[in-house]
Amino acid sequence: MGEFVTVTTDDQHVATIRLDRAPVNALNSQIWGELGEAARQVTADDDVAAVVLWGGPKVFAAGADIKEMQGMDFQDFFARAGALQDAFDALARIPKVTIAAVNGYALGGGCELAMTADFRYAADNAKLGQPEIKLGVIPGAGGTQRLTRLVGVQKAKEIVYGGGMYAAEECLQMGLVDKVFGPDEVYDRAVEAAREYARGPYALRMAKKAIDEGVEMGLDEALRLETTLFTACFATEDRRIGMDSFVEHGPGKAQFVRR
Numbered sequence: 001m002g003e004f005v006t007v008t009t010d011d012q013h014v015a016t017i018r019l020d021r022a023p024v025n026a027l028n029s030q031i032w033g034e035l036g037e038a039a040r041q042v043t044a045d046d047d048v049a050a051v052v053l054w055g056g057p058k059v060f061a062a063g064a065d066i067k068e069m070q071g072m073d074f075q076d077f078f079a080r081a082g083a084l085q086d087a088f089d090a091l092a093r094i095p096k097v098t099i100a101a102v103n104g105y106a107l108g109g110g111c112e113l114a115m116t117a118d119f120r121y122a123a124d125n126a127k128l129g130q131p132e133i134k135l136g137v138i139p140g141a142g143g144t145q146r147l148t149r150l151v152g153v154q155k156a157k158e159i160v161y162g163g164g165m166y167a168a169e170e171c172l173q174m175g176l177v178d179k180v181f182g183p184d185e186v187y188d189r190a191v192e193a194a195r196e197y198a199r200g201p202y203a204l205r206m207a208k209k210a211i212d213e214g215v216e217m218g219l220d221e222a223l224r225l226e227t228t229l230f231t232a233c234f235a236t237e238d239r240r241i242g243m244d245s246f247v248e249h250g251p252g253k254a255q256f257v258r259r
Contacts (some may be wrong), residue, residue, distance in 0.1 A: 013198040043096075151174045
């Protein structure tokens with residue numbers, strides 16, 4: 001669909017959003033726009049039930065395009081910063097299960113990009129981090145916010161203040177990464193998991209909305225949201241299919257239609 005970002009969908013309703021800007025998938029302003037468009041495309045496509053975000057077998061995304069940023073002054077970047085947040089917000093708000101498959105480096109904007117997904121599967125040689133402080137700036141696309149929600153305040157401060165790189169196994173221990181595989185396995189494992197989620201009911205959308213929006217609310221408001229979305233599940237065909245299948249055949253045998 002774009003010069004550097006493509007979307008492909010397999011026959012099991014899993015879309016792959018692929019970055020391909022040699023040599024290290026540096027995130028320039030063109031990629032921001034193409035990522036936002038890809039997010040909107042898979043959101044609108046009813047044939048897509050789950051999404052894998054991948055940068056290819058060597059590098060997920062080594063960070064922002066610093067050469068492009070180097071020539072910007074305050075006014076230049078102020079005019080463009082909204083587009084960056086809009087693109088990453090569009091990815092985070094895809095109402096379907098998303099998995100980032102991380103090979104190689106996911107640094108700065110690359111780490112922030114991975115954090116827009118519901119899950120992160122990393123190769124055992126992957127390196128993640130937020131090195132922006134070493135450039136005299138701070139993370140600007142979720143690295144102070146999504147990171148904190150994943151690993152906690154103190155660990156986020158260590159990562160952001162120090163600007164270091166962290167190996168996949170350490171990221172697994174701190175909760176930044178969900179699973180670790182060999183470099184040749186990580187994409188296939190992400191697709192495999194996405195296909196399992198793709199077989200799930202429409203209620204997965206409700207669950208994602210409840211968790212992602214509820215975490216930003218007070219408990220009382222979040223519980224009201226949960227009740228509203230739980231009730232909304234009774235308007236879906238999948239709710240009837242799931243309950244009928246449970247009564248007739250036992251748990252885990254329903255064939256959902258995602259409606």
